[in-house]
Amino acid sequence: MPTFNQITTSEQLEAVIRESQEKPVLLFKHSTRCPISAGAYAQAQSYLKGSPNPDAAYALIHVVEDRPVSLEAADRLGVEHASPQAILLKEGRAVWNVSHSRITSSALQEALS
Template sequence: MNWIPLTSIAQLDEIAQAASAQIIFKHSTRCPVSSMAKRTVEYNWDELPENKNIYLLDLIQYREISNAIAERWQVAHQSPQVLVLQAENCIYHASHEAINVEDIAKYL
């Protein structure tokens, strides 16, 4: 299991230009609910296709990237939050306890 650190706004262009759906997990390192949601995703990681890019956004360090995501894909900022993006469209998103790997996998 390998998270891809999302550390620059330039990476959002790469995500939007990818041929297949991309996943972003927005995580607050100061929030116990976010930590629990991240552990749930990690525990169920094998339910996702092996070749999928899964980006991890540290909201404490990179809040401006979260703001750019909210503006570009028209999804209000939440924490924790998962988004499945296909080009310029957000095809699925969930936050807090609604984050479920089985649901994410349906959109890949």
Template sequence: MTPWQPLTQAEQLSEIVRESAEQPVIVFKHSTTCSISAMAKSKIERQWADAGLENAKLYYLDLLNYRPISQELAQQFKVQHESPQLLLIQDGACTYHASHNGIRLSDVKQAI
């Protein structure tokens, strides 16, 4: 089972920065009406158990309900907004990001 943590408040971004000093933090930005996004989310859920990322914290952002948070993520971590998108936050900075079919947990594991 994928340990999704819902990202629903802008205040959680400072929490993510703090957490990223202790452990890698992954944020998955998901559009609930997009089939490509649904495929990317499903792929993450299927691969999570074998990805070797149990020390990472995994956040889930519903883009349609929390678009302002997505815009803040893009500004704070200096990445262009895309959907679906996966961000890896380490030591307060985005050290890796991917979107659409480029989202691979094996690449995240290598970036840690």
């Protein structure tokens, strides 16, 4: 089963963006202090436990603990910061994103199929 690889540095963020040149990358921005984010994270975990895209990579940024990287991701990808937020990267750029209650296992399944 795929898991989220936590991103804590600019270098790791850069590596994830580069990786999206080769395969889709789902970047999940999560607040460990927010119940809405906890629900969205549970939906993302449900997606990973179901039938996730085996050819994709999965990355996680904790928006409070790693705020500089979270803000850098928003800036680099041209996606307004939200938390929770799911961003799909392909070919080095954001091609899809949702936030808050729109993050569901089925939405992730559809976006990554």
